[in-house]
Amino acid sequence: MSTTQTETIELPTRISEIPDNGVQDSRPPEVKWMYPKILSAGVSFFVAGVNDGSLGSLIPYIIRTYGIGTNMVAVLYGTTFGGWLIAALTNSSITRYLDLGPILCVGAAIQVLAHVLRVWEPPFALYVVTFFLASLGQAFNDTHANTFVSSLTGAHRYLGFIHAMYMAGCLVGPFVATGIASANTDSMWYIFYAFPLGVGVVNLALLGVAFRDRMAAPAVLRSEGEETLSRSAWKEIKDTLSSPGVWLVSLFFFFFLGATITAGGWMVEYLVKVRNGDVKEMGYVPAGFFGGAFLGRLILAEPTHRLGERRMIFIYAVLCVGLQLVFWLVPNIITEAVAVSLLGFFSGPFFATGISVGTKIFSPEIRSSAIGDTAFVFVLGQVGGSIFPALTGIIAGKVGVQVLQPMLVGLLGAAGLSWLILPKDAALHRD
Template sequence: MPRFQVSSETSPLITSGPSEQHNASNLSKPQHAIPHPSAVYDRPLPSQRAPVFRIAAAMYSFVILGLFTSTLGVMLPHLEQYYHLTDIYVSLIFLVGPVGYILAAQSTDLVHRKYGQRGVASVGPFFHLLAAASISLHPPFPVVLVGCAIATFGTGLLDASWCAWVGGMGERANTVSGMLHGSFSVGAAVGPFLAETLMAAGNRHWYCWYYVLTGASLVEVVILPLAFRLEDAATYRRAKHDQMEGHVNAAHVKTIFKHRATWLSSAYFLAYVGTESAISGWIVSFLRRDRHVSPKIASLSLSGFWAGMATGRLTLGVVTDNIGVSRATTAYLLVAISLEILFAITSSSTVSAVLATMLGFFLGPLFPSGIVLLSHLLPKELHVAVVSFVASVGQVGGAILPFAIGAMVQGLGIHVFKYVVVVQLVIALGIWWAFSKVKRDGLLRETEVGSQESDD
């Protein structure tokens, strides 16, 4: 998730004036110079004075991302029934996700350099629209898988670009990043309930939900290019600094892999996104088959999980800023592990739904906090490339763990789901501890972004 400069005399959502941005000394200030198309301008532009519209458009885009992502869990039982699939076969829907993300990771920087932010704002929504329209035709299941890969390509472009953007917004990064990811969680929260309600009303088929996604994607196709219409390739190149033009590709391809933070953050996102995707993908099936709840209650529990994430991302960002990202995220993970253990031992459907919501609340800040920490550990010119890379690695985790659960469910039963999630959260905690100890600029061993921001 590109960036803009923040004037110390204005709101964090208002960029500084053109004379300040043109000054070379201002470009060197780490708390202001953020590596993205919208960071530096040589002339006054409307988008320079009103970045709020771009942030709002990006937030709407993340609502769409949430709708696409969260409803896979609701679709899973319906796809199994409609296409007569086994657990392991229907789990293939999780494996196609990384295909789109990996392709997006290879394309994100190229799109930025050739077309700027407005290129991403045009291409990403188009693939969302293409995917939703294709799946709404309820083609054979292999074609549905292709449609899901197309959707994740668009999601990968938008996710990495907007993550890199807000991750470098200085001292407000956690708050704005929380707003962006909170928007994702809002879409993810309403998606399962809306999808199940739509299908229950009049006994509609599962693919009717993709009519809704087609309409929402049409709006995205209009809003995003309009908001980022002035963020062209020339602006992106100026933000990268002219003297770096000849070396930026090599830096992106090679330099990011020389940083320990790249590999530890990749492992962290692999574990975290895998856990989040496993919960989102299988909790509906688990509640329906293990605890025998109705489809409506099961979908409400999934909506509660995402609603908790939305609330956590929108509110805990301020807490994270105050106590530091390392300590805060460690505390969130410890609470999440405790809640998941309680979820595993309870048998009440009502308590399960409440625990799912609470679990989502404390998992909410984990992804944006990881992006913010990574953005502070690496040089600013590497942000877009490295965020694209770690986001794609995270999606690999988001495919492997849910698919592995499908394979285990096929052989061992649905009850294994709850134990796998506990183990995965413990692994994520261990990786986060190592990630938060990485040196920053060779100086800091324990990075507390929120509490040490003012010292930069």
């Protein structure tokens, strides 16, 4: 894993952190409170996972509460993408005015606000707005937490941990959401958001404590004028978007996030409508997918790193396509649940490995905005994570939710093929 550090948010070297022993040390500077920082980054991803993983279990109740069709659910994914887009456009500027600690806390606070607005039964329009706020907060919180971890020595292990924490949140979310939503005949599903609200407050407190040494204004702000900072931010954005590496990595995330978010969002509705499953029981099936992904991110991180990232991710992609075909063609709910769990397991390493590879593909000149901020790669990937679930909902409104299956097979296959077109440098992929 690359240990290159960026000027804006990836552990800028502080003079006070370097031992003054008269001997030049080539090792990376020691990070204060490193393990509390890694833990708080993991909690940030857990909060995001609870939010993202619960939506699929809640969609059947949302549709019935607000009296909307599957095509209107597409609006939720559209506003989610809007939050990521705004974050990507403002990220380079905000990192010049705020250090890592305040950015993480701002992101966590915005997510808390989103859950405060959801915890009662809000009008549908306001409920839609909360998805914009939640994604904006995640973009600031999680991408910068990800950047911090990616700068550490042995980062592939720590990335595996924090992304496993995301899947742990996705695993817990459906259990809590389905349990609350199905508790009464007249469902009060929105009370579920008291859970991510409480965890979000804990997340905000942990970040404030663990990153308390990173609360001062960046040194670059004290040495450069506002006009110079603005020009530098826009130049960084331009350089990032002109880099082929950014687009190649983003293409992989475009298809991968499109597949996982589409599956998580529409799996329950598919099992209820097409397989005639009980909505009170089917709400737990996504937990199998997320549970498998949680284990995959923990167990497969090291083998993937050692055996060759390019080779192993492609093998996993082939296995995922096969398991998705089983889910589609075998009309048995138990078999489908097992297939979904295994699919989650083998797709688990995709995200952290994609970040790991990205840090090696991007040139040092653009790394601070492309992978340092992470937001550009994520927002371009979130295009797929927004378009394909929305498209599935729109088509499902016309022909039925069975369109989910060919959509997922195509997306998983495209993710595997897009991985193959990444640079084939031997040192990069360890082949």
